[in-house]
Amino acid sequence: MAGAKSALVLCMDVGFSMSNSAPGEEPPFELAKKVIQKFVQRQVFAETKDELALVLFGTDSTKNQLAQDGQYENITVHRNLTVPDFELLEEIENQIHPESQQADWMDALVVCMDLLQTETKGKKCDRLIIALLTDLNTQASPEHLDVIIENLKQAGITLQFFLPFPVEENEEEGGGDGDRRGPGHSGTGKGLSRQQKDSLDMMKHVMLSLDEEDGLDEIYTFRNAIEQLCMFKRIERRPMAWPCQLTIGSCLSIRIVGYKAVTEERLKKMWITVDAQTNKRDDVKRETVYCLDDDNETEVQGEDTIQGFRYGSDIVPFSKVDQDQMKYKHDGKCFAVLGFTKQNLIQRHQFMGNQVIKMFSGKDDEHAAVALSALIRALDELQMVAIVRYAYDRRSNPQVGAAFPCIKEDYECLIYVQLPFMEDLRQFTFPSLENNKKFTPSDAQLSAVDSLIDSMMLVEEDEDGEQKDMFTVHQIPNPAFQRHFQCLHHRAVSPGTPLPPMEPWLKAALERPDVITERYQAPLEEMKKKFPLTEVEKKKKLKTSAQIFGKDAEEPDAKKKKGDEEEEDYNLADIAEGSVTSVGSVDPARDFRTLIRLKTLPFGEVCQQLTHRIEQLLSNKDTIYYMKSITCIQAFREQSVKLGNADLYNSYLQSLKRSISNRRLEVFWDLLVQDAVTLISKDEVEGSTVSKTEANQFLVAEEKKEEVAAPPAEDMGDVDDLLDMM
């Protein structure tokens, strides 16, 4: 299995007829180019091992191995068989233009076949494909047609055609079938030139001789192809087999093999931190140091630390070695039945874990298949499930889970899902909604909801009694991945420009189907009338966000990472966007820098605005705001040093320090100390009255302060509410 990949030759017609188009229509050349671009893009981001070659025909020059004595002219092998990369994408973008010759597409096909044959030698390729993009508007010689077909067959090459127009499956019926072609397809069999018609027949002949049944299925139009290719490839992973034995007691076991069938897929690559100037990863190093909680913050080596665990008010040292020795151990891999129970006792919402495993019978073992089938069918008939102990291997923790029977037309399996342990469950109780008169809906209200639901049913039966689902989530590609690749691609091909907006098709894919939106307007209006909803104004909330931050209130990120990452970024693009007139609340540090640079306001004034913001931030008593304040102070310092004016900064920092204990800002101060934000010393700015040692001493002296009780509970409440809101 390993190493299985395909080799594909993209063979594109760049001859002069490809640039012809009806007015207002994109020429076939442009469409074909888009198809190629989209396809290569997908391949690059999917990082498949598939190899790709690009052959152009109709080129002014000739470059191919078969060219000899005026044969195979105007055919250029642009790129040999390799894994596609961005270079290829750039070449397609910049080097492929419509040219003025025409070449025989049959000749081009032969060049492609030859290329595939010579370049896949010694490589393990399980699929060979030639994709021909052309308008068929060239003279093609039918001489060697049979030889070519024979060769294609022998080499096992799949042929695909991409044409600017659709092809009728059956010409006799052609006229009547007009509406079967989707909208937007320009040109049909009519407006075709004689050459095109001849070529079309030849192409059909080739395709049908390769595959009598579905040969014509491999013929696509440019437009269709673009639509299908605009999606980035979904992430595919080769399923790993997990062979094991299903056991019932010690006497009965069945050989099974498990495959992870459903799991939350993640992107294969992570972001790497690089230096902003050099873009090099090696220039940045992240390091974690450990230090004692003493006055000197004595650093200790990582190797000199051990693990401990809290036991009430104590911390019990518990070295890794001891943990390994004492920890729960088990016999490893297993899938053992604990018992059977009714399916309805398993609650759907109590499924645990992040995956579903399908268990099939052991490979090439029909006896196991029969035994497992008996179990699956027995469970299915009794509407029961097996409760099992599942352990992946000796190192992983055992689970308890349910094995559901699953019988499909073409296969049978057990579906394994993890179930909760007692420790996982949180038995929360909530006030009843029924007993409270205030919350009990009236009959009129209930009927409004009733008609809303009816108007919004996504599954409907069509005339044939078949169910039609308008919105199948498991067919939507993960929008996060699509967006991710879209942005990466954009940045790669047009560096220096802001990220593009979301692609319209992606946005549409996530939206309610139009039919529903149309249909549910009336019931929705009824709902609005029947259910008065009023937002409760929260005084506390206002105080912490809207009032202080103005209408641009920035809510602290619920999932911010700890530490320095929380600071805001200095982003040039943003600055260029709006005109900054005062230090705002959203990104005060950035505004501050901008204002200093613009010099529209005097330095003192801008500093005052900044310190005002800092004070507001500090009044929130929360790490996120503290981090933001520190960013401001750093910006204050940086600009002061730049302008050689240390007084305002130094005096502010000194007064801030004096107020620390009164305002219970010890936590904030610790952060400031950690970030080593000192006073500005004489060494940095000449006018400063502070010496270097004094500047450094400034932080040290204050370092260890006895903590004064717990901060007032009220304040914490606010921030918590705010966080919860999100």
Next chain:
Amino acid sequence: MAEWNAFYRNEDEEEQQEEGEQSGGDYYKITGRDSLVFLVDASKEMFIKGEDGQPSNFDMTMQVVRSVYTSKIISSHRDLVALVFYGTEQSKNPRNSFKHVYVYHDLDEPGAKRVQDVEALRGEKGAQLAAETMGSGETSLGDALWCCANLYSDIKLRLSHKRLMIFTCRDEPHGGDSAKDRQARTKASDLKETGVIIDLMHLMKPGGFDVAPFFRDIISPPEDESELGLQLEPSEKLEDLQKRVRAKEQKKRAMARLNLCLGEGINVAVGMYATAVTARKPAPIRLYRETNEPVRSKTRTFHTQTGSLLLPSEIKKSQTYGNKQIVMERDEVDAIKKFEDPGLYLIGFKPMEKLKIHHHIRPAVFLYPEEGEVKGSACLFSALLTKCSEKNVFALCRCIARRNYPPRFVALVPQMEVVDEGKVQITPPGFNAIYLPYADDLRTLDLPQCPSASQIQVDKMKEIVSKLRFKYRSDAFENPVIQQHFRNLEALALDMMAPEETEDLIMPKVEQINQRLGPLAQEFKDLVYPYGYNPESKPAPKRKAADAGGGAEKKPKVEVPEDELRAHVQNGTLGKLTVPVLKEACKQFGVRTTGTKKQELIDALTARLGL
């Protein structure tokens, strides 16, 4: 294999992150802590041993206290607990203003030392120790209660729940001294006024314990049926207290408050709750080896060449695809993830049978209306719940649980309230939000063509299944890994010789199963397996041969010549090589990698041999 392992690791990391969010240290500052004072009678009567060598009431009480201590330590170690004796000869209390009251443990977080202290008061030796240190003397419950009131008032922390438990076997502690009785009643009502709930744990007494004459006025009336009230037998309450719980207690707290948007202008406020979260071992604390004191960790990003700390604005993020490095600003990386503001957006409804059991990617969350955010939410929510349940449909929503989270789709499955005979809620009313997979999350499997079983074979299996039926309860299985960890910790903390035994509840009871099945197992095997077939043996020989061949070939060290490797790096085709080859190459070039994932190896090698 590598893939599975990688998966498990990811899962771990993620859960830990989540745990961190939910059990944030700030939490206790917000809601306050629970507190519990054990007020224990230390009179002579308490030390009288029962018939047939039954432990004395005092001994039993200490057992209870110990078990509550150890349970608290694991379930909610920030709660405060105190142990106070009354009717002692000696006195020991904060200002020593009360005679015959002995504060053994002040109101504080329980720890190993305290558990050991209580342990020391158990048994024969314990009684002796109690006699030596405290002795038995006069009784004034009033003084004792007053002293406890002081304990509460000395606490500067916010307390959410205050409870006082009196353990005694004397129903008339003052022997009819009405002045003392009166004083005790006054003090008790003072305490109750400050929000302390007084509970009586009356112990065995010859002739029975009569609550009525004195204690009726001391204790708090039961709040509701679920509260441990007077109607319970004392022994039952004790058993309840003795039940060891080794699970971290989780407070009810919304993960997020969101708007459920039915359409333009109709927003229902809902709270999102995690009702089932994989419990993990508590996170370890790093200690300095020499002194066992906790260390702090600081993570810094600095420039390798200049050594200076890097500001966030001085770093960027990058990924490499198709031989090209693509660089983005840090906020751009965040911006990519953002689709819209957090919320639930209704798409439509589907019949319940459209929800497939295998469409599972992560544990569900629970939704309940937030009347406090948007007035009218509860009513609309309730109507929606009723109707969805009635029509047997679920609501399909696009869900963004937090800022900068990409959208996921969820099925809102109605769950009506269920109460038991005692009107106690078993399942709360609300919607369970089931996360649905995207196309990327479903894997394509090669389905083997397999024969099916005949009805005779199926029927035999049905007999087996019926023999092993049981009633599944989701809280019936403890996690042996966590249980063992807590027991180990307990043993270390309390200097025990060995940790308590952990019963592995998810181990199949093989003996019992075999016994119940009897001849059925063999009968089934005779029906499905040919003679001599052994399912335990290795797979079919065909595969064996293939394996042997492949294995032998792969075994010898696989090295790739350096120039070839460099060529791969240049062309970005390292991915063609297999993991063992890459590992070997890493060794060859002295590249240290922590990862075993293919991509990590590739990245490491590229970094070393890079352009």
